Amino acid sequence: MIDFNLKNDEMFYAKQFSEIIKFPTVTRSGSENFAAMREKYKELCPLVWKNCEFTLLPEDVVILKWKGKSSDKPLVLMGHQDVVPAVGGDWKYPPFSGVIEDGKIWGRGTGDDKNSVYITMRAAEELMEEGFVPEQDIYLSYSDSEEQFGDGVVNAKNWYLEHNIQPNLVIDEGGAMARASVAEKYLEKNIALLGCLEKGYADIKFIARSAGGHSSTPKKNNPFERIAKLITYCTKHKLFKRKVTKTMMLTIKGLADGAKKPYKGLLKQTWLIKALIKCIGPKISNMVDAMLKTTMVFTQSSGSAAPNVLPQEAYVIANLRLMPWDKKEDVIEKLTKIAAKFECEVEVISARDANPEIDTTTEQFKLYTDALKEIFKPMAIVPYVMTGGTDCRVMQTICPNAFRCEPCYFDFKQLAAMHAANESIDIDSICGGVKFFKYFMQIYK
């Protein structure tokens, strides 16, 4: 008999989670706060720390192994302990105070991504209180530098490889869930957005050089003129092809499942919708456009050291998010050729390819999404193209069944507040998350 009911009242979870928010574990801000937060977790979830095998990897990566009856299908539940800084913005409550108000817990990390850490650890703690032993080994795997694409998760992945652990299913942040009530005109079911295609990433520096000199006697074709021409060229030309991916088609199918009439019927006209997305989508939404093609945007620049000095070297940096069909080598080659037209050089600061699309026909995918549908019914599963990045991209290299969705509800305001001011999560979203993982840990065999 599966029992996933919570053992405490809502305020119990709110208060515990609020304690965690009080640690300003900003990425790479030193280990002190991370260490203090671990101590707090030991207080809040003592059985987990007593019963699990604990590994600490540089610098503050935590892996807790809960030994199951079998080790052949390890389950890995991920989260990141670090947060982005909370400078600027008009915070209603101080960002690291963990205030509980209006049915919510407020503060940096409440939605991204301390909730994932808390709900997985708390679920394990409650099952341990009940004397449950999992069928398979479960790993609670918490990185420390996700917000800076740090190597915390790489250290974790290497640890799994070194210990010959082949995860069978991985769950991480990425997508999130929305209640039908956030768009009640359109939705009849709640929806779970599941990141099934994570785009690649590149930072490319374009450099233009000259002999420099005094700005009172400028020469033609100075570095910034060339860079300006280069930017204009890249912005005006369609450098990257748009394609409607398999994941995008699944987005439409999932939305059709969750939609009310008559939108449901409309979304089921997949060929029409596919054509509409390709033609109109990019014009009406930059988000849709980013889901169809590799994006490139100029984000940084620099010139000489003083206003009256001609630059010997000026540069501009472009940030790219790559689709799977745009391989990094090809993109770099293409941009190098373009740069040469304007007498600029290219320096690759970083580049990585997109992850392969997740196979949604596997038994692991079915197990996971059926569980979401069971706990949060009525629920429609909506796979989607992720334009941002997660740690999961690294774990996907050792486990193809790496799913990106936090089983927590957010509304539009809360989604917009991640990485901004007034981040918050509903108390019952935290409770729902604990409930989900209690259920999933029990059905996972």
Ligand SMILES: [Zn+2]
């Ligand atoms: Zn995150």
